[in-house]
Each structure stands twice: as structure tokens, then as C-alpha cells.
Amino acid sequence: MSTASQSGPRTTAGRTGTTAVQKAARLVGVVFLAVGVLGFIPGITTGYDTLQFASHHSEAKLLGLFQVSILHNIVHLLFGVAGLVLARTIGGAKGYLIGGGVIYLVLFVYGLAVPMESSANFVPLNVADDILHLVLGVGMIALGALLTRRPDVERHTDVANT
Numbered sequence: 001m002s003t004a005s006q007s008g009p010r011t012t013a014g015r016t017g018t019t020a021v022q023k024a025a026r027l028v029g030v031v032f033l034a035v036g037v038l039g040f041i042p043g044i045t046t047g048y049d050t051l052q053f054a055s056h057h058s059e060a061k062l063l064g065l066f067q068v069s070i071l072h073n074i075v076h077l078l079f080g081v082a083g084l085v086l087a088r089t090i091g092g093a094k095g096y097l098i099g100g101g102v103i104y105l106v107l108f109v110y111g112l113a114v115p116m117e118s119s120a121n122f123v124p125l126n127v128a129d130d131i132l133h134l135v136l137g138v139g140m141i142a143l144g145a146l147l148t149r150r151p152d153v154e155r156h157t158d159v160a161n162t
Contacts, residue, residue, distance in 0.1 A: 021147035025093035028100070028140065029083020036076030039068045056121040067126040075123075090148065097144030105137035 018026075039062050042048035052058035054071035062068045079100065086092035107123075111130035114120045125133075 019090050019093070019147070021090060021097065021144065022087045022093040024143045024147055025083050025087035025096045028097065028143075029080045029087060031080070032076050032083060033080030035062065036073050036078075036080055038062060039073035039076060054122045054124075056117060056119070056124040058124050061126075065128045066132065067124050067129060069124055072123055094144045094148045097140045097147075101137045101140030101142075101144065103137075104133045104140065108133040108137055 038044045039060075044063065045051070045068060046061050046064040047059045050057075050059035052060075052069050054069050058067065058069040058072075060068050083096050083100070086096035107125070108130055110123075111125040111133060114125070116124075116126060123129075
């Protein structure tokens with residue numbers, strides 16, 4: 001029996017020792033950082049002159065589609081930093097992706113429950129944000145779960161079923 005199988009679940013670590021789930025968390029973190037920065041760039045964010053700190057009155061839209069505010073952009077930046085920091089470990093990367101996915105599903109439900117013109121819509125969110133949050137939530141949870149499956153458990157299950 002090899003020492004690798006005795007030491008725990010196998011990983012899909014490459015030459016650098018970085019697993020697929022860590023790479024995914026890092027990529028998601030980089031994307032959130034980019035989105036946070038782009039939200040502060042006039043032209044990429046339309047209606048930039050209406051950008052508010054935290055209000056549904058912020059009519060600024062990233063790429064002319066996703067309603068943003070200063071707070072919204074800061075949250076994206078912080079979420080990106082968290083992804084880069086947590087991607088250092090397998091457990092951190094998995095937690096970031098699954099936990100972040102849950103947060104985005106909660107934001108999806110929040111966006112459906114809170115009317116767009118309500119003062120409770122302080123993030124702010126529009127329909128495009130709601131759809132994106134659903135896709136992000138499901139996608140991040142799937143990445144965190146699927147990229148940390150134990151291949152040796154799958155193999156034993158496949159052998160047992162044949």
C-alpha cells in the first residue's frame with residue numbers, strides 16, 4: 001500500500017501542489033477583484049455620476065447591466081481578497097466556494113423578496129443582479145463540492161456496483 005493512500009484523500013494537485021479547488025477559488029477571487037475595480041471605472045460603469053454609497057437610488061450599472069453602488073463594489077473587492085486568502089488551503093478554498101455560494105443564494109432570495117424601489121434595497125440589486133447571484137450561488141457550491149470529491153471513494157463505489 002502506498003503512503004499516499006494512507007495519508008488521506010487524494011487531491012488533483014499539480015506540480016505546484018495547488019489543487020483544482022484552490023485554483024477555482026483563486027480564479028473566483030480574481031474575478032471578484034476585477035469586478036470590484038471595474039465598478040469604479042466610468043464608462044465601464046454607466047451612469048457613474050449617479051453612483052451612491054449604498055442606496056437603491058444608485059443608478060450606476062456595471063457594463064450597463066448590473067446595478068452597483070460604492071458599498072456593492074467594496075463588497076466585491078473584499079470577497080475577492082477573501083478568495084485569494086482562503087485559496088491557500090484546500091479547506092479554505094472549499095469553504096470559500098461553498099460558503100460564498102450560500103451567501104449568493106441568500107442574496108438571490110433577498111433580491112426577489114425586497115422591491116427594487118424599497119429603502120431596504122440598500123445593496124442595490126436589480127433583476128440582472130438577481131439572476132447573476134443565482135448562477136454564482138449554484139456555480140460556487142458546485143465547484144466547492146465537486147472539486148473536493150474523494151476519487152478513491154468513487155472508485156470503490158464503481159467497483160461495488162459492477
